[in-house]
Amino acid sequence: MSLRHAVLGLLTSGPASGYDLMKRFESSLGYVWSATQSQLYGELTKMADEGLVEVAAEGPRGRKEYAITEDGRAALLHWMTEVEPEPLRRNGLLLRAFFLHLVEPDKAVAFLRHQADLAAQQHEELSKLAELVAEEEPCPENTSGRIVLEYGLRASATYRDWADWAEKQI
């Protein structure tokens, strides 16, 4: 039920069309919450019905610019501070790791090696991104972005090191 909160969050920096939002999901936000085009358009319509957003302007090609309403803003803040985040309950990587003893040792090693490589690669990409972001001038808006990026850096390093370690255990 959090797609709408992702949308509300994006709309706090100004009105946007479904198409605009889609691009933002594809670039930055998608690492943290993803959505397909279909789902996004459907959700926007529902949110407008419920008064969380409104069509602020219409443009060429049937473009509809949505803006967050007061109700929408309230719903977002409520969700951020009052709703307990639910822990992650599905991780396909760990599920595989859980049954790793079932495959031949060399396959298990290959799996972990591959995971370590992927994590290392992701870590490098995020490091480069962090360098770019570090050059921007600081403001509250991108402090949040940096905090999330820092999480990405730490999590990918942890995953990489764990996969390295696990490989040696086998």
Next chain:
Amino acid sequence: MSLRHAVLGLLTSGPASGYDLMKRFESSLGYVWSATQSQLYGELTKMADEGLVEVAAEGPRGRKEYAITEDGRAALLHWMTEVEPEPLRRNGLLLRAFFLHLVEPDKAVAFLRHQADLAAQQHEELSKLAELVAEEEPCPENTSGRIVLEYGLRASATYRDWADWAEKQI
């Protein structure tokens, strides 16, 4: 589509009923892949139709004990080694962190403080579990369990430290 793989994995250690499997999801496996009772029973029926499992025995109260078949075992091994795990695409905690600049600083700090506490608590619980597991005699079956547990320890420590760090940034 991985509930079935979780089920197949559990059935490699012997036949079990839906009820038995449910208990295992609730205790250990649920941290890594969760399922509701409805979903589990439905999936077992489908898997039996597809020949991945079979009813090996029936007991009192309509109890049906399912056993993994050769096809099921093949499907599991295929999934483990040949199917590329998909990266996680939804994290409600990071989604909140991404928009943290929208709430008042003291609320943001409280949020991160709370997250750090939860992670610390989880880390402690896992540490205790790790001590218990360390006493068991080593065998391939629980090596996988230890590897997953180690991941839990590292990930919760990372998350705790990150939340501590982020709190100081605000």
Next chain:
DNA sequence: GCATGCATGTAATCCGTTACATGATTTA
């Protein structure tokens, strides 16, 4: 005899993905 636990299932609903379908506008 009653509470607890064992045991399975169905129905409604929602969330998410894939695929399909359409058309306007801009730019080279």
Next chain:
DNA sequence: TAAATCATGTAACGGATTACATGCATGC
């Protein structure tokens, strides 16, 4: 004028959750 991009939507399907519904067996 053709290609790329902008722009929105619908339909079918599968996965997941919630709620409901039922009943047997065991132990106190």
